[in-house]
Amino acid sequence: MDHEKVNILLVDDQPAKLLAYEVILKELGENLVIASSGREALELLLKTEIAVILVDVCMPELDGFELAAMIREHPRFQKTAMIFISAIQVSDIDRLRGYEMGAVDYVPVPVVPEVLRAKIKVFAELYRKTRELERLNQELEDRVRARTAELENSTAKLRESEQRRSMAIAAGKMGSWDWDWISGDWMWDEGQYRIFGVSPESFEVNPANVQALLHPDDVDQLRKAIAEFNKGTRAYETEFRIIRPDGEVRWCVGTAAATVDESSRVVRVSGVTVDITERKRAEERQNLLAREVDHRAKNALALAQSIVRLTRADEVKAYVNAVEGRINALARVHTILSLSSWQGAELSRLIDEELAPYSLGGQIILAGPEVQLLPATAQTLALALHELFTNSAKYGALSTRSGRLTIGWQVKDQVLTLSWEESGGPLVMTPKSRGFGTRSLLASVESQLGGQAQFDWRAEGLLCRLEVPLTRKTTATTTSGKFDEAGSAELQRASG
Known part of the structure; x- marks a missing residue:
């Protein structure tokens, strides 16, 4: 809902x-x-x-x-x-x-x-939950007033209240109780027994038995409530944990109100217990999400810092274009990963995203099965593909309308083999030295992914072959979110 x-x-x-x-x-x-x-x-x-x-x-x-x-x-x-x-x-x-x-x-x-959305979402949810709690408090006050009026004036009102209570019991999330402050007698309804995981036949409701079901760290909450009522407090609310006989820990919120006699002495305390375990788990998931957002942000910043630090160019404009292209490639793969909740990315989707900026008509042929990549593998491979597309658009087959590019891939024994074959473009000369893009591609594929990258500078067009393990854990990031030192050193050498 x-x-x-x-x-x-x-x-x-x-x-x-x-x-x-x-x-x-x-x-x-x-x-x-x-x-x-x-x-x-x-x-x-x-x-x-x-x-x-x-x-x-x-x-x-x-x-x-x-x-x-x-x-x-x-x-x-x-x-x-x-x-x-x-x-x-x-x-x-x-x-x-x-x-x-x-x-x-x-x-x-x-x-x-992502960070701004996470922060706003946390406080919006907190506001919503606060309003829910206020509504619960209001419901409790209304219920206590209604019960008093019902007992004194109308059995019809009592029947209506019992029907509402039965609905709460059926949901298994709410229970009510009464405590005779003078005699010490307790009364639990069916919902209260269900929340605590006990049955009326085997469980005697008394302070000692109830305290035994409370989490040791929350026992003081019961003592504090009793002390507050002795001081004259008329209503009390607290969150606490219980440990059911089967060992399951449940979170509850308890709200209690005191009934006093003509001398303002407490004679009875009535209350409602609500099982809020699911809400607490949702809060834990929200906190985990916030930490995950922070972790992903740090990873992205580390990769961006490496790109900025290691990119080389003779002119400012060329430098800016190179950095922007690599950052945009990183942003595109992050978008794909975020849509899958960082479970992975399809190889074909990565290639399609890199193709998007070019109007190439029928110059490119793609052939290969669906391959799901791990997040770290997807990030590194996306940057490698970006370098290949960029170089081809500048100097290779994609720089002319007559050029053709065939990209094929297959998986065998959990190893992805991707072939990049260019033809019909400008005459290719074997470079005397490798540029930064080629060297960084080699470093990222071999060091970060534990794979291999091979280049064949044929006269009719570049032939490149990438082999990437799909099961090996990559070392691009550590558990603290920092860029791996070994991979960074490889890129440093590539930039030199």
Whole structure:
């Protein structure tokens, strides 16, 4: 079932940046509200329920810090999540100032779309869950009031409440209980027994037995609740873990309310327990995703740094074109991998992406089965294919309309063999020395993938053969996300 959309306020005085944020955040499926100034943002906040505010630090008239201060002065927005975007280097004092104003995070420019989406998604989900919890609290208060009225005035109201409770029990996610504060007697409904993984026939509800089912680290929560009610607290809520008799650990949220006599003495405590294990697991998956996004970003930056550091050219324009081409090739394979949740990429898709910039008609023939590549293999092979296409477009068969290129591949014994055969282009001369593209291709395929790259500079056109193992774990990245030192050294030698 689709979740209820929340409103995300984007505040920036530059329309182009607002449009960029809209494009980045559109896939979250939330409502994006636009404000081009601090004053416009304040007007929207008074009219609209906002979950997250994304605000530019540097704006005329009312900057991000001043806007945050004005927002926090209003009682409605004291807990609204605000994320600052800054295109300038922010000092520690400015960061402190921002956090004092209620900022939950800073995002530097240029913005990494995946990171920004992950941050916004976390706070949007947190806002949604907070609202859900508020609704649960309201339901509990309504239920306690309804039960009191039902017991005193109407059995019909009691029947209606029991029907709602039965629905919760059927779902297996909610249970209710009552504790006679004077006699010490407990009453659990069927849902409560189900959550704790015990049965009424074999489990006696008393403080000692209940405490035995609590996670050792959460036992103090029960003691704290009792102490709070003794101090006069009328309602209490907490999250805790239980360990069922079969050893399964479950997360719960417990909400309790006290009934007092005429002398304000607690005589009964009633409560609701909700199994939130699935929600907790979802939060863990979200945190894992955030860490994965950070890991992927570091890997991409490491590869980009190596490309920039190792690219060589005699002129600035040639250098820029070479770097842009390699970075774009890396970006294309990242897009393919992201669509598969980083499970892998099809070889034919990599080739199609590299072909896209060229209008070649029928100059290219492709032949080969579907081959699924591991992420690290796909990254390295995409850069190698980029070098081959670039060189062919500049000097080889793809530089003329009469040229032809045949790319074929096959898999045998978990080894991918790819052949690149050019013909019909300019007369080919065996180069006296290998250029950076050829040397980096050799280094990446042989060092990073543990394969082989062979070149035959025939007069009628280049013949290249790549052999790449499909099962060996590549060494392009380490578990910390850093570029492998051995591979980097190979590329260093290739650039020399």
